[in-house]
Amino acid sequence: MSTPDVFGPATLGPVRLRNRTVKAATFEGRAPHGQVTDDLIGYHLAVAEGGIGLTTVAYLAVAPEGRTHAEQIVVGPDTAAGLARMTDAIHATGAKIAGQVGHAGPVANGRSNGVKAISASRMPSPLSMQMIRSASEQDLTRVTKAYVATARTLVGAGFDVLELHMSHSYLISSFLAPGLNRRKDRWGGSLENRARLGRQVARAVRDEVGGEVAVTAKVSLSDGFKGGVTTDAGLEYAQLLEADGNLDALQMSGGSSLMNPMYLFRGDVPLKEFAASMPLPVRLGMRTPMGKGFMKHYDFQEGYFWEKALRFREGLSMPLMLLGGINRRDTMERAMEHGFDFVAMGRAVLREPDLVNKLQAGRQTSGVCIHCNRCMPTIYSGTRCPVVTGG
Template sequence: MAKAAVETRKAFTPGKIAGLTLRNRIIRAGCFEGMCENGSCSDLLIEHHRAVAAGGTAMTTVSYCSVSEAARAYGHEMWMRKEILPDLRRLTDAVHKEGGAASVQLGHCGYFASKADTGFQPVGASRKFNLFRISFPKPMSEADINQVIQDFANAALLAREAGFDAVEIHSGHGYLLSQFLSPYTNKRTDIYGGSLENRMRFPAAVVKAVREAMGPEFPIMVKMNMTDGIKGGIEIDDAVVIAKRFEAMGASALVPSCGFTSKTPFMMMRGNLPIIEFAAADKSFMRKFGLLFFGRFMCQEFHYDDLFLMQDALKILKAVKIPVVLVGGICSVKDLETAMNAGFEFVEIGRAIIKDPDVVNKWQKGELMASDCDHCNRCVAVMNGGPVYCVCNTKGPLKRRIGSKGIDASTYRA
C-alpha cells in the first residue's frame, strides 16, 4: 500500500481528550508490566514506556497503579505515593522526550487482593468468596468508601505532579469499583447496593471527586465493563447507563472493556489459555499445583476475533458525547480504519504493542499492515512472575533477573 495513503488515515492524525492533544489516535492499553518490585517505579518500567512512545504510540498507559498500599492485588504492584514521584517524573520525562504522552491507570483491587502478598485484609462490597485467593473480603463501611474516594483523588493529584498527562480510573475487570457495580459481588442493602442507581453511587463519586480535584481540563479516562461475563453480573444495558453516569460525573473518555478477573480473567483478552506458563510463573507451590490441575476449570477460554468488543462498544458510543476508546483485538491498519470509520475517536492496544513496541511507526510508514501477535497470551502468564514480555518474540527470549538486588534493566529486550 502506498505510504502516503496510510499516513493520511485518521488514526494517524492528532486527536483531543479534554485539554490534551495526542499526536495520533493510538493509546497503549494499561497492561500490567510486572516491573515494580517493592511497589516502586523501576528503570525497567521507564525504559518500557519510553520504548512504546519511541515506537509512535500517542499515549502510553502505566498500568494498574494502586491508589493506596492496601489497594494492591499483589506485592509487586506500584502504589501512588510522594516517595516515588521523582522516578515517575523520570518516566514521564522519558515519554515526553519521545514525543508521546503518558497516562497512569489508577485502581483498587478490592476483594481480589492477596493478603499473603500485600499484608492487608481484602475489602469489598460484600462478603463474597473469592476462589482465586480462597478468601472472603471485609465489607466496606461508609468511612472506608469515603477514604477510597479520597485516595483516588489524591492519587490523581500526585499523578499530575509526576508529569502524567492523563489518568485512567479502573472501574472494570472485577476490581473494586466494578465489584460495586456488579450485582454478582454487590449484595449490599444500604445506599451502595441493590438498584443500579445505588450500585453506581460509589464509582460515580470516585469519578466526580477526581474531576473536582483535577479541574475541568485534565483528561480523566474511565475503563469500565460492558459485561462481567458471569451469571448475575452486569450486561450491556446496565453499562450504557453507567457510561452516561460517568460522563455526567466528569469523565473525559471511556474505555469499554469486559471480564471479571476473579471469574473470567481471559474474557478481556480472548485467545489461548496458557495454563502451563501460568503455573510456571507462579511463585506459590499451592497455586502452581492448583493451576496445573484445576486451571481449565477455574478459567474459561474465550474465542478471539479482531475488534472483539466493537459491537457492544458501539452501544456505548451512541449513548455518550465524550470520546469512546475502542480496545480489544486491534491488530492491523485495517482494524484501525474500521474503528475510526465506526466513530471511535481513539483505540487502545495491548498485545500488538507488547509484541512490537514499534508497531505503530511501522503501520504509519506502511512498512507493516498487521501485527503477527497470535494471542497466545503467554505475555499474560509471565507478568505474574516478573516483567511482561512477548514470549514468542522473534528477537529471542528475554533474559531477565529479578532478585534481591532488583530488576536489572540492562538485561531487558523488548
C-alpha cells in the same frame, strides 16, 4: 463530518496527542519493590519511541490494600520522584503518558500485600485463601480521598491523563456487579446505588484536578460471568457517567480478573504456564476441574468487542476508546469511520513496540502477534512476549 485520521493529531480533554493510538494498561511486572525502575521506564519508552500517542502505566494503586499484589506501586510521596522521572522520559519522545488509577478490591492478594482486601460484599479470595471483608462506609470515604490524593500526586509528577479503573472486578467494578454486591445499604440494590462509588470517585477526582489533565475511565462492555456487569447495565452506567460530565473519554473493556479473565484476552489459554507462575495453593487449585474451568477458551477474532462497543457508540456522545484485539490498520480506520475516537492496543504492541510507526509508514498492514497469551503469566516476572524473548 470527515473521518479522522487515526495517525493524525487529536485532542483528549485538555491534552493534545500526536495521534489516536493508545497503549492499553497491562501490568508491567517491573516494580519489584513498589518503585519506578529503569526497566519500567524502558518498557514504556519502547512503545513511545515506536509511535504510540498515549502510553498507560498500569495498576497505580491508591492504597496498600488496593494492590493486586505486593510488587505494585502505591502512589504517594515515596513514589512521586520516580513517577516524575518516567513522565519526563516519555515526554521527550513526543508521546503523552496516562496513569491507570485504581483500587484492586477483591482482585487484591491480601496475603501478598500484608493487608486484607476489601470488596462490595464479603467473599472468599481464590488468590490469598483469606476472606475478603465488605467495605465499610469509613473505607469508602478513605478510598475516595485516596483517589483524590493519588490524582494530585500524578498531576504533580507530570502525567497528562488519569484513567480511573472501573472494570475487571476491581473495587468499583465489584460494586457494579450484582453477583458481587449483595449489600442492603445505599451502595447496593439498584444500579443507581451500585454506581454510586464510581460516580463519587470520578466527581472527586475531577473536582481536584479541574482541567489540568484529562480524566478517563475504563468501563466494562460485559464482565462475562453470571452476576457480572451486562452490556445493558454497562451502557446504562456509562450514560450516568456521561451525564455527570466529569470524564473526557471512556475506554471500553470486558471480562473479570477474578471470575473470567480470558473473556478479555481471547485466543489460546496458557493454563500450564499460568499455573506454574502462581503460589502452590493456587497452582494446585488450577489443576482441579473448577480451576480449569476458570480459564475458559474464547476464539480470537480481530476487534472482538466490536458489536458491543457499537452499542456504546450509539448510546453515548462522549469520546470512546475502542479496545479488544486490534492488530490491523484497516480495523483502526474502520473504528474511526464508525465514530470511535481512539484505539487502544495491548498485546499487539507488546510483541511489536514499534507497530504504530510500521503501520503509519505502510511497512505493515497488521501486527504479528499470534495471540498465544503466553505473555499473561509473565506479569509476575516482567511482562514480555515469550515468542520474541524465547521464554
